[in-house]
Amino acid sequence: MKRKYLIITAIIMALSMILSACSSGKSSGSSSSGDSKKVPTLRIAYMPDIHGAAPLVIAQKKGYFKDAGIKVKLVKFDSGPPEFAAMASGDIDIAYIGPGATFLAAQGKGNIIAVDSLNTGDMVLATKKSGISSIKGLKGKTIGVPKGTSGDMVLNLALKNAGLKETDVKKVNMDVSGAVSAFIANKVDAVAIWSPFTNEIEKKVGKSNMVKLADDTNFFPDYVFPQSWVANPKYLKSNKENVIKFLEALGKANNYRSNHTDEAVKLTSDFTGVDQESLKVQVTTTQFMTSKDIAAKMKDGTAKKWFENLEKLFVENGSLDKVVDGNDFISPDLYQKALNK
Structure with missing residues (x-):
């Protein structure tokens, strides 16, 4: 009888341990799935210079992308048209462009989400x-x-x-x-x-x-040449919050670049392989703006006028059939939302 009691006790203890383990495992798994949201990765086209690379490198080094809750994959390009082709094929989500590629945005192939700086180079x-x-x-x-x-x-x-x-x-x-x-x-x-x-x-x-x-x-002053960040229209439509997160990090990096030019030059040189002397020259051919100023220029229509004025040149050289309303390809509200986060 005693032996039978011991066997039953042992079975009950074993079952208790199994149930406890199952319960513990279920709880742990539930907690894990709740805490581990997948961090989105944005594919960003950059150019190896103080405009199209520096803010990205700074945002990586200073942890601004991480703070915003995103990761980035940086892809090198030397000019705008190939970047738009990469966006059209779905390989790029956001790209940096110079003034000359603005006509492609006006054609509906990209949404301008931020001005980077004004170029004189x-x-x-x-x-x-x-x-x-x-x-x-x-x-x-x-x-x-x-x-x-x-x-x-x-x-x-x-x-x-x-x-x-x-x-x-x-x-x-x-x-x-x-x-x-x-x-x-x-x-x-x-x-x-x-x-x-x-x-x-x-x-x-x-x-x-x-x-x-x-x-x-x-x-100048008839024509101003803004450098910009553009989003793939399809990506923007489905991933607006991710784009705002990118702009949140970009805004911080933009201000850091303006206030720490020497460090920005060194970080950009290390990343791109372009010598520091060339990047320093580029600093002298750039009009940098604070993020607040960029947001203001986009909100009050100043940037819209810049881009529409450039469109007149594109119409003259045959790149565009007509001047398109800037509201059709510029999304000024996103940058403001990013700065307010």
Whole structure:
């Protein structure tokens, strides 16, 4: 009898332990699933410069993305049009663009969600060997330029002001690295590109072997050249909160960059491989704004006017059929919401 009692007791204890383990496991699993929300990863297109890379690097290093509750995968590009192609194929969620690619946003291929800064670093450079000393001297000459970029835009403006048409010159569409190489090798008479690539040319050929024919400042104040962040329209439609989280981190990084320029240059150089001297030159060809100022300019319609004014140039060069209302491709409320979080 005693033995039977012991066996029953042992069975009861064993069952109690099993039930306890099951209960504990269920509770732990429930808690785990409740606490472990999957952190979204945004695929961001950047350019290796003080505009399109610096805020991202800073946000990574300072933990701003983590604080906002997102992760990012950074993908390098050298110009805007390929970024829009990547957004169209669903490979990129958000991208940094220069002023020259704004026409693609106006075509509905991207939503401008923030201004980054104002650019003064686009230049039209001629080789010393070409003998060209003015924009008028470009007539009949070969110019290397990445089509659909801010360099292309400044070139077109310069030609127009000099009384020349695009058909009066031989424009060769090439990526920015190819344009730099072609200039150095004297395979083109001139190029229309931007800093820090202009500084790369200066280092290779020497200042005395290049002639600056025009830059952004020649067209102020009639034309202002904002650099921007754009979102893939499909991604924005389904992931608005993620975009706001990105802008929350971007706003903090933007202010940090403005107040810690030297550190921003070093971090960007370490990440991109671009030498610090070139990035420092780019700082001097940029008008940075505080995040509050960016939000204000987007809210009061100033930025809208900037972009619509650029659209007039795109209509003139055939990139756009007509000037599109900025409200159709600019989303100013998102940046304000991000700053208010």
